[in-house]
Amino acid sequence: MTGYLIRRVIQTIIVTIIVTIITFVLLHLVPGGEVRAVLGIRASKAEIAADSRLWGFDQPLYVQYWKWLWQLMHGNFGFDIKYSAPVSTLLWNAFPRTLVLAFIGTAVGLLIGVPLGILQAVRRYTAVDHVITGIGFIGYGSPTFFVGLMLVNWFAVDLHIFPAFAPQSTSIIGILSDPVALILPVATYAFVAFALWSRFMRSSVLDNIVQDYVRTARAKGASEKRVLWGHIFRNSLITIVTLLGLQLPVIIGGSIFIEVVFNYPGMGLLFFNSALNTDIQMMLAITVLTTILTILGNLLADIGYAMLDPRVRYS
Amino acid sequence: MAMTPHPEIAADFGSSGTLLAPPDVAGGPQAGEKPRSMFKRGWEVFAENRLALVGLGFVIFVLLFSFVGPMIYKTQQVSVTLADAYCTPSAQHLLGCDNLGYDVVGRLMQGGQSSLEVGLAAAFISCLFGSIYGAVSGFAGGLVDAFMMRIVDAVLSIPFIFVLIILAVLFHPSRLAFIGFIAATYWPQPARLVRGETLSLRTREYVAAVKVAGGRSSRAVLRHIMPNAIGTIIVQATFAVADAIIILSSLGFLGFGVQLPQTDWGSMLSQGLSFLTLGYWWLIYPAGIIIILTVVAFNFIGDALRDAFETRLQRR
Numbered sequence: 001m002t003g004y005l006i007r008r009v010i011q012t013i014i015v016t017i018i019v020t021i022i023t024f025v026l027l028h029l030v031p032g033g034e035v036r037a038v039l040g041i042r043a044s045k046a047e048i049a050a051d052s053r054l055w056g057f058d059q060p061l062y063v064q065y066w067k068w069l070w071q072l073m074h075g076n077f078g079f080d081i082k083y084s085a086p087v088s089t090l091l092w093n094a095f096p097r098t099l100v101l102a103f104i105g106t107a108v109g110l111l112i113g114v115p116l117g118i119l120q121a122v123r124r125y126t127a128v129d130h131v132i133t134g135i136g137f138i139g140y141g142s143p144t145f146f147v148g149l150m151l152v153n154w155f156a157v158d159l160h161i162f163p164a165f166a167p168q169s170t171s172i173i174g175i176l177s178d179p180v181a182l183i184l185p186v187a188t189y190a191f192v193a194f195a196l197w198s199r200f201m202r203s204s205v206l207d208n209i210v211q212d213y214v215r216t217a218r219a220k221g222a223s224e225k226r227v228l229w230g231h232i233f234r235n236s237l238i239t240i241v242t243l244l245g246l247q248l249p250v251i252i253g254g255s256i257f258i259e260v261v262f263n264y265p266g267m268g269l270l271f272f273n274s275a276l277n278t279d280i281q282m283m284l285a286i287t288v289l290t291t292i293l294t295i296l297g298n299l300l301a302d303i304g305y306a307m308l309d310p311r312v313r314y315s
Numbered sequence: 316m317a318m319t320p321h322p323e324i325a326a327d328f329g330s331s332g333t334l335l336a337p338p339d340v341a342g343g344p345q346a347g348e349k350p351r352s353m354f355k356r357g358w359e360v361f362a363e364n365r366l367a368l369v370g371l372g373f374v375i376f377v378l379l380f381s382f383v384g385p386m387i388y389k390t391q392q393v394s395v396t397l398a399d400a401y402c403t404p405s406a407q408h409l410l411g412c413d414n415l416g417y418d419v420v421g422r423l424m425q426g427g428q429s430s431l432e433v434g435l436a437a438a439f440i441s442c443l444f445g446s447i448y449g450a451v452s453g454f455a456g457g458l459v460d461a462f463m464m465r466i467v468d469a470v471l472s473i474p475f476i477f478v479l480i481i482l483a484v485l486f487h488p489s490r491l492a493f494i495g496f497i498a499a500t501y502w503p504q505p506a507r508l509v510r511g512e513t514l515s516l517r518t519r520e521y522v523a524a525v526k527v528a529g530g531r532s533s534r535a536v537l538r539h540i541m542p543n544a545i546g547t548i549i550v551q552a553t554f555a556v557a558d559a560i561i562i563l564s565s566l567g568f569l570g571f572g573v574q575l576p577q578t579d580w581g582s583m584l585s586q587g588l589s590f591l592t593l594g595y596w597w598l599i600y601p602a603g604i605i606i607i608l609t610v611v612a613f614n615f616i617g618d619a620l621r622d623a624f625e626t627r628l629q630r631r
Contacts, residue, residue, distance in 0.1 A: 011465060018469035026481055141610035143561055143581065145568040146603050149588050157592055246471070253474030257565060272569060275480050283484070287477045294472045 004306055012299045016292055020072065023288050024065050027280065077285040082277050087285045090270065093170070095289070098266035100172055102255050104182065105189020106244075113194035114240065117201025118233065124206065136195035144254055148188040148261035155184060166264035185262045192254070200243055204236040211235075238309065245298045252290050357546075357623035367619030370612035377609055381427030388420060413586065413598055422583060423601060429490055429579035430609075433563050437497035438555035444498070445505030446541070446548045452506070453513025454536050464510065467503040475500035476565065483571035490573060493566075497559050505551045512544040546624025553617035557610040564606050580606045 043051075051057075057064065071078075077087035116136075120129045139147070156164035166185045167178040175182070208214065209232060217227045256268030263269065267286055274282040361367055413419055452463040482488065482496045516522060517540065525535045564581025566572045572582040580602050587598030 011468070014462075014465045015468045015472065018466055019473060022469065022473065026478070029482075029485055137611045137614060138607060140614065141557070141561075141607040142603075143564050143568065143584075143606060145565065146584060146588075146606070149591065150603075153591050249472055249474040253476035256476060256480075257568070260569065271477060271480070275484050275569070275571070278484055280481065280485070283477065283481050287473060287481070290477070291473045294474075298472070 001306065005303065008299060008302055008306075012295055015295055019291050019295070020069055020288065021065070023284055023291075024068060026287075027068075027284055028061070072288065077289075078281055080279065080282055082274075082279055082282075087282055090282070091267070091285060091289055094265065094267040094270045096172055097170075097175065097264065098252070098255050098259070098268060100175060101166070101182070101185060101258070101264060101266060102189070102251050105186045105258070106193060106251055108186055108190040109193030110197050110240075110244075112190060113197025114201050114237075116194065117198035118205055118228075118236075120198060120202040121205035121209070122228065124202075129202075132198060136198050139191050139193075139195035140199070142192065144188065144192050144257040145261055147191050148185070148258055151184050151188055152261065164262075166259075166262035168263070168265065170265065185258050185264060188258055188261070189254075193251075196247075197240065200240060201236060204239040205232055207239075208232045208235050238305075241301065241305065245301045248294045248297055249291070252294065357620075361619045361623040364615075364619040364622065366615045370615030370619070373608060373612040374616065377427060377605070377612075378431065381424050381431055384424045385421065388424070413583070419597055419601060422578060423580070423605060426578045426580045426583050426602070427605070429573045429577060430560050430563055430581070430606075433490060433493050433497065433579070434556045434560040436494040437501065437559040438552050440494065441498040441501040442505045442548055442552040442555055445502035445507075445551075446509045446544070448502065449506035449509030449511075450513050450536050450540055450544065453510040454517055454532060454540065456517075460510075464507075467506050467510075470500070470503045471507070473500075476562070479562065479566060480569065480571055483566060487574065490577070493563060493573070497562055501555060501559065505548060505555070508547050508551055509544050512547050513540050516540045516543050546620070550617050550621045550624065553613055553620055557613035557617070560606065560610055560613075 059067075075088055077091065079085075080087045080090060083090055116132050120132050123129050152164045155162045162184050163181045164184070165181065167175040167181045169175050169178065213235075214227060214231060217231050222230070252267075255266060256271055258264065259266045259268035260272050267290070271283060271286045273279075274286070413422060448463065448467075452460045452467075455463075478500055479496055486492060488496060513536075517535075522535050522539050525539060526532075560580075563572065563579055564584065567579050567581025567583075568585040568588075570585070572585075573579045584599065584602040584606065587595065587602055590598055
């Protein structure tokens with residue numbers, strides 16, 4: 001177990017370093033350099049040279065990278081001129097909001113998708129299976145923003161059942177105390193996600209049905225119910241947890257569409273507004289932060305997993 | 316990853332093991348029948364899947380509609396005709412006009428060209444690069460493999476939509492650049508899959524035999540591993556087309572899509588959606604529905620291809 005843990009932590013560190021290098025390269029892709037981006041296209045050569053010296057952009061790239069990384073490790077993402085606040089303050093305000101909505105949305109998607117996937121696998125190739133697959137494909141094929149705006153159009157504009165905006169409160173408690181306003185954003189998350197989970201679950205259960213341990217369980221006289229829930233379901237869940245970890249960047253990235261459609265003041269909306277202002281620094285800070293948190297989340301999930309399932313440690 | 320019963324165990328149970336196989340598996344080889352090629356057997360499984368045929372038919376239709384359509388249904392797609400703005404569907408404009416007076420059917424064709432070109436090309440490039448990367452990594456093994464896979468992990472853990480938006484903001488990309496950018500964020504997926512496939516293939520007897528017979532490793536990769544992984548690659552490529560179309564349309568929604576006077580389905584849809592409350596349905600539903608149907612069609616094909624390449628479902 002210790003060996004596995006050490007290997008996994010080293011891997012995580014290497015991946016994080018590669019991510020920071022990729023991000024640093026993106027920062028330096030700004031046409032004309034970041035000084036030009038700040039000073040604008042009319043800045044003279046002398047001004048640019050002076051500013052480059054001031055901010056250290058005239059130093060070799062590896063020195064700049066190291067300084068940037070050093071600041072990053074201390075949670076310093078720089079000062080945002082457009083919002084006139086430290087980037088880290090803005091991020092730490094927005095991030096929990098995104099997390100809350102993404103968590104609720106994903107949880108609802110899983111709670112709908114996983115049971116449906118099991119139902120489909122058990123009743124494979126019947127009408128039930130085909131109907132769920134059909135609806136799932138529509139969810140899977142629809143761009144998130146389209147689903148969101150259609151739900152707004154039907155349930156908020158036409159029927160006036162739910163508000164068109166997500167909760168606007170700045171505190172988590174404020175957001176959670178307005179559950180009616182959460183329904184449409186969560187429904188959007190869930191509709192796009194359930195298709196994915198029911199598909200994964202269906203094929204995972206079908207893969208497990210043919211395994212030896214299922215035959216053994218049947219052979220020793222376990223009831224169908226026990227075989228399905230005690231054996232197949234639990235082993236299929238392992239696949240789902242792995243996929244959930246891999247899906248994290250997609251879920252976080254997808255939050256931008258839901259937050260833009262429902263004007264939810266989370267990180268996705270912050271990212272979108274920064275994109276409109278060409279605020280590269282903020283965009284990169286959000287990208288680095290979400291990526292590192294994703295990597296850490298995956299590390300924790302893997303460790304939890306290795307404790308539960310000894311096979312993982314030896315593979 | 317699908318687990319096929321080990322061939323030796325299956326052989327022990329005679330007729331491909333009723334105990335092990337899912338109920339829809341066909342019986343073993345028929346006596347006196349000539350063995351058919353993998354692709355022919357695959358096509359038979361594929362053709363049995365009606366959804367897949369519908370999907371294939373729709374993809375062919377959309378390709379013809381977008382690329383041949385403009386030669387038959389001629390519309391003006393370069394300059395703005397404000398006199399026609401928001402015109403309702405009529406014999407002259409089958410699906411009406413948009414806010415700039417462009418004919419919507421003609422616009423769908425134009426947008427289809429962007430969406431399909433970007434989708435197909437990004438899928439092809441990312442899967443080609445990803446497959447080679449994955450095969451090399453898996454075959455090399457050891458430290459090389461470990462390092463190459465950490466790069467894959469790193470790229471996979473960055474929310475790709477963020478990177479694409481950053482690139483779009485920085486470069487205002489053309490169609491060609493979009494292909495490159497989407498491929499640059501998508502390649503780790505095929506790389507991972509092909510690497511996994513390579514790991515299991517490289518221990519097989521026939522690959523080991525190449526080494527024993529004195530063959531080079533490039534021969535083992537190109538002649539033995541890649542052809543056996545081709546099923547995985549093609550299936551992944553099909554899904555990649557669908558994903559790339561969605562990604563491009565999502566960028567279009569945020570306003571970072573293909574620039575005017577060109578368009579793509581996502582940009583059309585997002586523009587139409589700003590007239591949601593005015594009842595201009597022809598600016599919303601045609602674009603929305605064509606995106607969904609195309610993505611679903613590619614997914615149907617991908618699913619059927621996976622079944623077709625899954626040898627345990629083939630009749631031998």
